[in-house]
Amino acid sequence: DLSNSSIVTLASELAVSLDALPLNEIPAAPELTEEDARDLDALCLAKSHFELKEYDRAAYFLRGCRSQKAYFLYMYSRYLSGEKKKDDETVDSLGPLEKGQVRNEALRELRVELSKKHSAGELDGFALYLYGVVLRKLDLLKEAVEIFVAATHALPLHWGSWLELCNLITNIEMLKSLSLPECWVRDFFMAHMFTELQMIKEALQKYQSLMEAGFAKSTYIISQIAVAYHNIRDIDQALYLFNELREQDPFRIENMDTFSNLLYVRSMKPELSYLAHNLVEIDKYRVETCCVIGNYYSLRSQHEKAALYFQRALKLNPRCLGAWTLMGHEYMEMKNTSAAIQAYRHAIEVNKRDYRAWYGLGQTYEILKMPFYSLYYYRKAHHLRPNDSRMLVALGECYEKLSQQVEAKKCYWRAYSVGDVERMALLKLAKLHEQLNESDDAAQCYIIYIQDIFSCGEQLEHAEVSTALRYLGQYYFKNKLYDEASLCAQRCCDYNDAREEGKALLRQISAVREQGEPSSTDLSLACVFNPLINTTTPVRRASPLDLSSVTP
Amino acid sequence: MASVHESLYFNPMMTNGVVHANVFSIKDWVTPYKIAVLSLLYEMSTTKPMALLDRRRLNKLILPIQQGPDLTLEQFLKIVEECCLRMVNAVKLRLFLMADGELQDMEHFFTMLPNAFSDSEAFKTSVVGLFMRQMLLAYNKLSFSQVYKLYKSLQQYCRRGNQPELSAEDMELTSNEDPRMDINTRGPLSQKQAEYFLARQAYLLKNDENKAMSPAKLQDELNNILKFNPDFAEAHYLSYLNSMRVQDIYISTHSLLHYFDRLILSGGEGKSNGDEGYGRSLRYAVLNLATLHCRFGHYQQADLALQESIRIAQEANDHVCLQHCLSWLYTLEQMKGSDSVVLTEDSVKIAAHFCLPYLASLGIQSLVQQGAKQGMPANKLLDALRGTDIMHWKQSLSELIEISLAQTTSIWRMYGKSTMARQQAQLLLNMNSLEPVNFGVQQNNTEAFAVTLCHLAELHAEQGLYAVVSDIMKHLKQQFPPHTQHAKLWMLCDLKIQFEKAMNDGKYHLADPHVTAISALNSTEGLYRKAQLLKALNQTTKASKILKQLQQRCEKSKNTEMIIRMMLASAELHWDSATGFATAVPLLLQALALSRQHNLQSLTSETLLHLAFTQLMLGIPEQALVLVQDVLESVLAHGSLIDKGRALLLAARCHMALAGAAAQEHRLTAVELAVHTLDEAAVYFSQLDCKERMRDIHYLQARLHHSLGNISQRNKCAMLFRLLDQELPSSGMTVVNRL
Helix, strand or coil: HHHHHHHHHHHHHCCCCCCHHHCCCCCCCCCCCHHHHHHHHHHHHHHHHHCCCHHHHHHHHHCCCCCCCHHHHHHHHHHHHHHHHHHHHHHHHCCCCHHHCCEEEEHHHHHHHHHHHHHCCCHHHHHHHHHHHHHHHCCHHHHHHHHHHHHHCCCCCCHHHHHHHHHCCCCCCHHCCCCCCCCCHHHHHHHHHHHHHHHHHHHHHHHHHHHHHHHHHHHHHHHHHHHHHHHHCHHHHHHHHHHHHHHHCCCCCCHHHHHHHHHCCCCCCHHHHHHHHHHHCCCCCCCCHHHHHHHHHHHHCHHHHHHHHHHHHHCCCCCHHHHHHHHHHHHHHHHHHHHHHHHHHHHHHHCCCHHHHHHHHHHHHHHHCCCEEEEEEEEHHHCCCCCCCCHHHHHHHHHHHHHHHHHHHHHHHHHHCCCCCCCCCHHHHHCCCCCCCCHHHHHHHHHHHHHHHHHHCCCCCCCCCHHHHHHHHHHHHHHHHHHHHHHHHHHCCCCCHHHHHHHHHHHHHHHHHHHCCCCCCHHHHHHHHHHHHCCCCCCCCCCCCHHCCCCC | CCCHHHHHHHHHCCCCCCHHHHHHCCCCCCCCHHHHHHHHHHHHHCCCCCCCHHHHHHHHHHHHHHHHHHHCCCHHHHHHHCHHHHHHHHHHHHHHHHHCHHHHHHHHHHHCCCCCCCCCCCCCHHHHHHHHHHHHHHHHHHHHHHHHHHHHHHHHHHHHHCCCCCHHHHHHHHHHHHCCCHHHHCCCCCCCHHHHHHHHHHHHCCCCCCCCCHHHHHHHHHHHHHCCCCHHHHHHHHHHHHHHHHHHHHHHHHHHHHHHHHHHHHHHHHCCCHHHHHHHHHHHHHHHHHHHHHCCCCCCHHHHHHHHHHHHHHHHHCCHHHHHHHHHHHHHHHHHCCCCCCHHHHHHHHHHHCCHHHEEEEEEEEHHHHHHHHHHHHHHHHHEEEEEEEEHHHHHHHHHHHHHHHHHHHHHHCCCCHHHHHHHHHHHHCCCCCCCCCCCCCCCEEEEHHHHHHHHHHHHHCCCCCCHHHHHHHHHHCCCCCCCCCCHHHHHHHHHHHHHHHHHHHHHHHHHHHHHHHHCCCHHHHHHHHHHHHHHHHCCHHHHHHHHHHHHHHHCCCCCHHHHHHHHHHHHHHHCCCCCCHHHHHHHHHHHHHHCCCCCCHHHHHHHHHHHHHHHHHHHHHHHHHHHHHHHHHHHHHHCCHHHHHHHHHHHHHHHHHHHHCCHHHHHHHHHHHHHHHHHHHHHHHHHCCHHHHHHHHHHHHHHHHHHHHHHHHHHHHHHHHHHHCCCCCCCCCCHCCC
């Protein structure tokens, strides 16, 4: 049935449609009722007007119709007409402060009419959805949630209502308190919701079970899983999934900005360049395309051009959160701190829970040499992502700059405990201990640091194993543990910057040994260096010394 | 960098960019309400013969009407009606003609508007002239559809209230559970109106919190402004001030930082000050953060922020900012309770060097305060204050003048010169405000006024004028309602007065709750009062324990007045013990030395009275009498009623003791002198309605009359004594053991 399905797409026009799903479960089209048949002509006429965006005209021809479908199209046309006029008005408004004042005048009337019908129980799923949208636009959020829940009950397959509901739910308690219809769409919704609420593990589980249930080919699910992996910074998995996604759905533009972020993080220039060119060919006036190009220029260190493209993205959609944040990053690169602050602030205005913007603000102020000031912003970011080590490390650095060593130590240790992505926290902690002359603690930290670096297997650019080894060598030497000291010194010689010192230390050790007695007996310490000797096996061994004493 | 900035402006759709205000620079626009105001102005300038009184009233109306938020037509007409009835009809007629006619009528109105003002008294640069020209400009800039829209809204504006558009049921539906509708119907504020609103509220918050909007309401207004224009950074600052009122650290920090984030943008864009302005706001941002932590008592945080601000100010060579930092640094030190004289002195010197009069005299005032506490010579302190006063008057820094007067009041009071204190207090209270905003209005609700009024209340309480005291308290309560920031001052003062009164009346059970309340406001004072109460209840061990505690605390905070009081109280405790009088003497001498060193006259005389009493008890009444006679003059001149009575009572007892030892002929005169002195003391005590002391006096008088042989007098006194004795619970404390 043409009219019916077109209304389905109409209704979900505002939001992501589910057409990516293999909707093989679409129920058989209901029989045409008598009313439908009577309104058929008017409906067809109105629909063509509607598709030409002549909403008022569409509404005019539908005014006498009685059927549910016609009624929905009638109301929906009126709503969209109001929205369109509002947008036109915004350009043409009288003054800056009036901008926020421009409202969709049709909303109130629509609400009155819809609420009358609603209390009479005459609304179908689509009309309920529309009623909910109207309520949300009027900022009557509580009522809107109720109506959307009712809409999902009435028409569970309408993804638009679910999406609207998703925007209104702010926390997990609220989600649990809602009574939602038992339907397979519900699982999609839950998974989506979990992603929104940063409960990535649960989301992944849901998606996995959905894939097993027969949606394995759905590009929507693949993209969602990839985004989820991106959120938990599992870059390899996410990259793999995105590549797969592009194979299956080569002309897809959605989510490609996330993909480009990943490529950017991995500095994969050719891939990013290919993606950018490909997307420009598909559609160059899309927010995602602009973001990808922005990332591309940013990676090529052409920051001004990058900023330009992010601005273009914002022109296309001023509420595009990612673009604001990315633009802030570009301004930071250009050392234009005030513009960066502006961009980040905008990002926060669009979404208060954007931790990257808070983090960026913190960074900006840190660059301006205002560590205390940036503490607030880092704390905000940390509050939003309690288990992200980067914020903790940043916090620790600020505290260190403010000579608040106790707090700094806490931050670094916590950063290590939550899983340090950059593997810097321990090194910093060790250096801090070193500064404070707490040599035992420093040595322990260095030991764990070395273990950590070698156990993760991959080479890190900024790894300062040599520093750690050098310190450990000196430390063992001072404590007269000559075997360990010479071991460290030997390893030191593997690194360019520490070779001379390593050799010097070896000479010192042999000098001492010639004079005196070979003393070291504590063999347990040496086993710490197993990973040093055999770097390929990732052995994670508990330190012989009690580490809990390090935690402040 | 400039090109990047400008490229931000390309998007007129960017509803939450800084863009609009800066690019279009429209601060005001035409609304139906503005048209109503314009038509009023038009009528005023064309109606030539007008009663002088009407014209004056209307003229006074113009400014608030122009600057205030948009009113509905009914409100507007009502205001005008109160001033001039004839004008209302003219305005109404003109508006309705426009609204009921065609668009042409409105256009006609705007074309003939300038003619009316060209030959009238409204100059181009006057307030009215500027307003009118702005409106004309804004009107001429309107596009076709905007003009039509304006006309539509004018029609709606004029018809609202006359005929409801929706049926009653629908009205209910649209109006319920949506409080924002109220605000919306008033319309958004234009930038001009918003600026005026913010300036007004900020001024009131600083000077007269009472008149400002309530915190919740103000926050609503601010949220409303911010909703319409998120870039209106000043609103964030006011929100910071507002949440400081209710001690909300979360919102206040958030608003403060948001404000400065925004300010940094606008500072960077100003071409005139360039980078300088941008860096400057950074420095002040940190400084403000420091002050925020200071106000919430987070001293460590404040310290860190201050250090940061000092560091970046130093790097930028910004002496003014550094100076501000320095003055906050010594304030912080003071708040922490450590000595900051050196810092303050430095601050004053540098401030003077960089010609920052405000900071310099603030520093001097702070120095004077510290000096007074540390016993600096009085002439130096007052001289310093006088010196700054001259400067204040020259620069008309009314805020500092107020502080200075309040400070002088406090200093005189501390020195025990009640007359001088009263005089200074009156000087401040009778001073007219110098602030331009409410020029000529007597009262400002600043802290200085609160302090002075409290002093005044206490001074009156000392003289037993409780009716006046309650009047003052009523005024204070009215001016500084309990939720405002200075309310603690009068609360403490009120409690102290009530405590004293209860103690004087011997109603100890009433004094007890006051002690708890005082401790909540000021723990040191609370401890002292508790000790006093316990002493009066004869719980000596407990009292002495608390006094020890008090001593430790006072020595830490160097609160000299309290130390002396504490010493006197412990001396009194010593009296109760058997061998106490001798042990009390060194303590009293120490107190005497301390109070003399700090020029605390009232405490000196009180100490001397204590000393005299001790001597009397130790059996050297001659010495005691000499001491009493020495202090009597100053006590009678400056002391409180109870002190006066006590001094006279002590003098009489010395006379009695001397009379006992003296020869026959001297004895008679001495006894008569004692009777006479007791009479005088009785007057003071009866004024205070201090029954216990009256009982003591009657007892002594009866004894004296007995020894003189005046039987009738003796019987009368004895009867009075008996009446009082029956009325009062027997305290167990004999006349002997009390000063």
